[in-house]
Amino acid sequence: MTDAAAGEPGSVGRAGAALGRRLRARLHRSGKALVTAVPYAWLLLFFLAPFVIVLKISLSEAAIARPPYEPLIEMLEYGVVQIRLAFGNFGYLLSDPLYTVAYLNSVKIAAISTLAALIIGYPMAYAIARAPAGWRGPLLMAIILPFWTSFLIRVYAWIGLLNDTGLINSALISIGLIDEPIRMIRTDFAVYVGIVYSYLPFMVLPLYATLERMDESLVEAAMDLGCPPWKAFLAVTLPLSLPGIVAGSLLVFIPAVGEFVIPELLGGPDTLMIGKVLWQEFFNNRDWPVASAVAIALLLVLVVPIMAFQHFQAREAAAR
């Protein structure tokens, strides 16, 4: 091999180089394809396929078996395939007011919490965006840091604060402001506090990102032209920060609708939220088909906000 190459250096070397180039180009293409294909396949199998299965099981009937549902497609004798679609699970969701109330309540609680997070988060983001440049990094870090500490523990911390014998009530009683403890734990109020507290960083970060990019001289120009500060804010700052408001609100609203831990730990027995209902359907009643139908219906409620979020994400990525 070496001898042959040495004997005829010209032609063989050229052919070899051309072959090598072609091989390398092909290797490059297939390498690139592999880089895409591996995560793509993973997500198709473990993210997309499961939804198809949820849809399938939501259409089957519950059974006392392992797993606890009837097969959708059955091979009968003589090669006849029987397909049974049980839309009963969805009918059941509609007929039992528990589910409708839970859906409406989830959307209501998530919407109010999102608004509260926006009202609390907006001035925080604005303050950080207008802070001296050297301060912004550490301040942002301080916003993000709670997000890194355990979600479960942050929710748990509020049980100790909101309890009838908890810190807030004890403090209020000891300074004589109230005689009886105010009932806060196991109410909707506690759920609002929990959601706002847990998701506040998600609201502040996108708000900060748009407010920081904003050209402050526009506000100054408006004020120079005699616009009072509040009007300048409403006419200039607020519209310009709309992308941040939308992104932050979606980041809070979507997960909050399906929240389970917060209503379970802070809410009362009458705090109906759909994530809690799904959990109970699955773990307590072991009714997998109804749990699947609840999940599909929850997805239907969320599909528009999720699409909006994804569209937004793609546009932001393109703008950078």
Add this chain to the structure above:
Amino acid sequence: MKGPGRFLLTWLALGFVFLYAPIVILIIYSFNASQLVAVWGGWSFKWYGELLRNDQVLSAAWLSVRIAAINASLAVILGTMAGLTMARFGRFRGRLLFSGMIAAPLVMPEVITGLSLLLLFVAMEQAIGWPGGRGMTTITIAHVTFSMAYVAVVVQSRLSGLERSVEEAAMDLGARPGKVFFVITLPMIAPALVAGWLLAFTLSLDDLVIASFVSGPGSSTLPMVVFSKVRLGVSPDINALATIIVLVVSICVATAGWIYARRERQRALDARMAVQAEEGAA
């Protein structure tokens, strides 16, 4: 440009009180000697001692840490590939679906992800006999699926903020794409990879809902054990456990942030030196 006014600063300070007070109070009360949570009975380490003797908590913590480490490593590999695809490969067929599958896990309610993955595992076990039973493997797969989306977003945003000139120069000089990636791109996105790894690690360590769906008997993770205790009310040893978790995570994140900031400063300095040297030569 003028700084934030008094109103904004006060609001920001109150916001930070809201964010940090519950955690600080939790930490203080973990040193409370009293069994009653609301009554202060003097300083004590006794709940920490109790925690260290609790085998259930310890074995759950060990399981959680192992899952989190494996998850973070896999998520960084898959997430980097996904981020690279999104930031560098331009248009290809199926890109829309791909970007959708990257963005959706970030906001998908956990109960849906958990339920759907469990049903997938059950269906797969029926069809091909894998995974045999549920436990560490299924929890890890579930965690990788949502963690990789977070890593992909971090890596993608880092990549799109980078100058491509260095990569292009290396290509022009004849370096192969694979080599360019490992020698040029990888060191430049290293901070994003570290951040992604830490993020994936803590996300996994923190997950209760998804793990509850896809775990099997005998494979309770730390959040599952904590949750079953917390459901019964506040207990001082959970305060102690919470304090340990909060401190470990804060120290890791603060250290990583500090190293990152120093590296960035160093890089900015190097760049300035290089420009000055060039100007000096010219």
